[in-house]
Every structure is written in C-alpha cells, then in structure tokens.
Amino acid sequence: MDDRAGAPGPSAGTLHRLERASGAIATQAVARMDEQLSWFRTMPADQRSWVMLVAQAGIASLVEWCRNPDRPPRLTGEVFGAAPRELVRAVPLKQTVDLVKVVVEVLDDHVREVAEPGDADTLRLAVLVFSREVAFATAHVYATFAEDRGAWDARLEALVVDALVRGERSEELPGRAAALGWAVATPVTVLVGAAPSDRDAHGAARRAARTMRSEALVGVHAEQLVVVLGGAEDLGTAADRVAEEFGPGPVVVGPVVEGLARAPESAAAALAGLRAAPAWPGAPRPVAADALLPERALDGDPLARLALEERVALTLQAAGGELLETVGAVLASGGNLEASARALFVHPNTVRYRLKRAAELTGFWATDPRGGWTLQVALALSRLGGERSLWQ
Known part of the structure; x- marks a missing residue:
C-alpha cells in the first residue's frame, strides 16, 4: 500500500529540479561511499561505474514515481537493471544495503536545495517511502539471484556426482566442483x-x-x-x-x-x-x-579379484611357500592348529608363528571367521587364475 495515498506529492518544479540535479547527487553519493566505505575504495573501476549507474537510475525512478503516484514502481528493472547481474555476485547484500543507505542520506541532504519553497517535507517523505521500496526491491533481487544460483548449483552438483558414478575420470571434475565452492x-x-x-x-x-x-x-x-x-x-x-x-x-x-x-x-x-x-x-x-572384497569378487568385480590375488596369494607366495602352505592347511582343517601342525609335520608353535607372519603381510588371520573366509575366497580364486595360478 502506498503511504502517500490521499496526500499531494512533490510539485512539478521540485521534481524538475531534482531530475536536473540527479547526476550531481549521484556523483556526490559515490564520493561519500568512497569516503565512508573502505571496501568500496578497493572495488574495480567497472564495478564502481555500475554503482554510479544504479544511483542515477534510482533517482530517476524516484522522480518518475512521484510524477505517477498511482503506478507501482518497477524498481527491480528500472533501478537494478542498470547494472549487469555480475554486480550481485561481486557485492554482497550487506554492502548493497550500505550503498543504498549512503544514496538516501545524500538525497536527504539535498532535499532543501532542490525543493521549491514549502515542498521540502513532502519531498523528504517521498524519499523515505521510496527508500523503503528500494530496500524491498534489493531483497527481491538477491533472493532471486540466490534461487537461480541454488538451482544452477544443484544441477552442477548432480552432473559432478553423475560423472563420478559413471566412472568418468576427467580433469574437469575438480574445476566443476570448484564452481560449487569445493576447495x-x-x-x-x-x-x-x-x-x-x-x-x-x-x-x-x-x-x-x-x-x-x-x-x-x-x-x-x-x-x-x-x-x-x-x-x-x-x-x-x-x-x-x-x-x-x-x-x-x-x-x-x-x-x-x-x-x-x-x-x-x-x-x-x-x-x-x-x-x-x-x-x-x-x-x-x-x-x-x-x-567386502570376497563378496565383490564373487559378484564378478574384477578389481576385487585382482586386489585379493595381489594382497593374499601373490604376497604369501613372495614371502615363501611355507606361509602359503600353512595358511591352506589351517583353512582346510577348520582352524585347528594341532591338526594343521600334524599335517605339515611341524610344531604347533611354528604354525602359530607362520599365521602371525601371514596376518602381518595380508591383514587377515586364518583363525578369524571373517579373515579365514577372505583368505579362502582369495586362494580359491587364485587356483582358478589360469596362467597366474599359484597351484599349477
């Protein structure tokens, strides 16, 4: 609802003078931003020029709004359309609020200069109401940008995850993730x-x-x-x-x-x-x-079969044939160390020592149910390994 409903707006003469002074007011507003806002001084020249355009467009939109009080202001396009969307990305919402505040302050300082006699309070009220509308428009611009960016980020993240699932090894993956803030x-x-x-x-x-x-x-x-x-x-x-x-x-x-x-x-x-x-x-x-290497190998995963062969069969063979023989004997006996020792014609402590050595090399204990299962699957697959089989 327009707070000026039923009340006269600034006179045509006041609006004409405000329109003529818009360039000078915008210039003074940018100068004050440079003086009061330390971060504004470090902005690139092109972004500072965009801020100047937005300030001028805001004053022009204020004049047009006062001339046509029954027409709702289209501030999103009229004011912020003067700058590219990159400005929203470069300037956070809090800093934009600071910029708007400076422009409103400079406008208020010039009210008595541009207003005709008896018109100052009316113009000041118009500036106040208009600044509120600009605040709402600012929030709308940033909210829309956030929604658009969120939708884009979601699509990009979905593409990255889909590439991972499909096994796409690409140097572009880190770059795509970096666009999502992945550092x-x-x-x-x-x-x-x-x-x-x-x-x-x-x-x-x-x-x-x-x-x-x-x-x-x-x-x-x-x-x-x-x-x-x-x-x-x-x-x-x-x-x-x-x-x-x-x-x-x-x-x-x-x-x-x-x-x-x-x-x-x-x-x-x-x-x-x-x-x-x-x-x-x-x-x-x-x-x-x-x-899950044994289950993966049984399910037909070639990488799991290769990993089991390298980590178990080939590792035990490289360490000496007695380790491979001892592990096989313990698995065949159901984990009975004494029976395994008799089958191998060695002392049970020798079996224990060899099993400990095998566990250190492979990470699996033959006497542990899960470890024994993994070793059994690994050795069984090795027996079926064709030319690389250890059992030929």
Whole structure:
C-alpha cells in the first residue's frame, strides 16, 4: 500500500529540479561511499561505474514515481537493471544495503536545495517511502539471484556426482566442483547407500558433513545416495557420522584417494561393495568397500579379484611357500592348529608363528571367521587364475 495515498506529492518544479540535479547527487553519493566505505575504495573501476549507474537510475525512478503516484514502481528493472547481474555476485547484500543507505542520506541532504519553497517535507517523505521500496526491491533481487544460483548449483552438483558414478575420470571434475565452492585438494572418499525417504537427503547429509568440518558433494542416483567427503582431519569419523543420514540398508565407504580427480575410483569400489553387501548380512554400517572384497569378487568385480590375488596369494607366495602352505592347511582343517601342525609335520608353535607372519603381510588371520573366509575366497580364486595360478 502506498503511504502517500490521499496526500499531494512533490510539485512539478521540485521534481524538475531534482531530475536536473540527479547526476550531481549521484556523483556526490559515490564520493561519500568512497569516503565512508573502505571496501568500496578497493572495488574495480567497472564495478564502481555500475554503482554510479544504479544511483542515477534510482533517482530517476524516484522522480518518475512521484510524477505517477498511482503506478507501482518497477524498481527491480528500472533501478537494478542498470547494472549487469555480475554486480550481485561481486557485492554482497550487506554492502548493497550500505550503498543504498549512503544514496538516501545524500538525497536527504539535498532535499532543501532542490525543493521549491514549502515542498521540502513532502519531498523528504517521498524519499523515505521510496527508500523503503528500494530496500524491498534489493531483497527481491538477491533472493532471486540466490534461487537461480541454488538451482544452477544443484544441477552442477548432480552432473559432478553423475560423472563420478559413471566412472568418468576427467580433469574437469575438480574445476566443476570448484564452481560449487569445493576447495578441497586433500584426500577424499565416497559413500553410497539408500537415499532416505522421510527427509531431505541432500540437506541432511550436507549438514552432517558440516558438523564434522568436512566438505561434501551430495547427489541421488537411481535411488542411491552418493556423498563425496573431503577436507576432514579424520575421514573415517566423518563417514560414520554422515552414514547416519542414509536410508535403511548397507552403507559402503570407498577407499580414500588423493583428490577429486581420482574420486571415481573410490565411487566404483563403493558401488561394487553396495551390490555385493547383501552377501554379508552381518556387515557393519558403514562398511569399507575393501572389507567386502570376497563378496565383490564373487559378484564378478574384477578389481576385487585382482586386489585379493595381489594382497593374499601373490604376497604369501613372495614371502615363501611355507606361509602359503600353512595358511591352506589351517583353512582346510577348520582352524585347528594341532591338526594343521600334524599335517605339515611341524610344531604347533611354528604354525602359530607362520599365521602371525601371514596376518602381518595380508591383514587377515586364518583363525578369524571373517579373515579365514577372505583368505579362502582369495586362494580359491587364485587356483582358478589360469596362467597366474599359484597351484599349477
């Protein structure tokens, strides 16, 4: 509602004088900005000129509004349309409010100079009401920009996550992520699992990552929630926290890799682990993709088969044939060390020593149910390995 309804506006003579003085007022406003606002002095010349254009357009719009009080002011286009959209990106909302405040103050200082006798209070009231309209228009401009930027960011983030899921190893990935504010050049990891249906998956995962001081890229791909984490001092702890925001079912954490350019490797391992996770009903949540190597290998993941062969079979062979033989004997005996020692014609302590050495090399204990299962799958796959088989 117009606060001037039913009240006469400034006279035509006052508006004419204000229009003629608009250039000088705008110039004085910019000079005062330069004097009072330290950040304004450091702005590039082109941005300062845009501010000058906006100030002149604002005064011209004030004159036009006073001449046609029944016409609602179109300040978004009339005032802020004088400058390109880049100005909204370069000048934060708080600084824009400071600029508007300076222009209004300079206008108020010149009211008595440009107003005809007896017209000063009327013009001052018009300036006051108009400044309120400008404040609303400013908020509208920044809100619209934020919505547009948010929609663009969401599309760009979806493209980045989709590229990771598809295994696209591109040097453009870090650049695309940088456009989203991703400034992480440190190790990253990828989490995958079911997207929650009862809350905003993107917002919940991003807030959880923020509580752990971690950067996050979030996307939903075919009902799967994909989260890229980086920047945290402890990515494992951050992954545990973010995993709480996934939907029901397993959550798999890919291996930590150096930088976003290699994130597709982590994503590929995590997705392979998610496909194979149902084969391990008792898996922790979240579970590391490497902990699912035997299930992934059985599911046909060539990278998992290669990793098991290198970490288990080839490692044990390189350490000496007795380690490989001892591990095989313990697995065949169901973990019975005495029976294994009799089969190998050695003392049980020798078996224990060899198993300890094998665990140090591979990370798996043959007497541990999970470790024994992993070793058994690895050695079985090695027996089927063709030319590279250790058992030919």
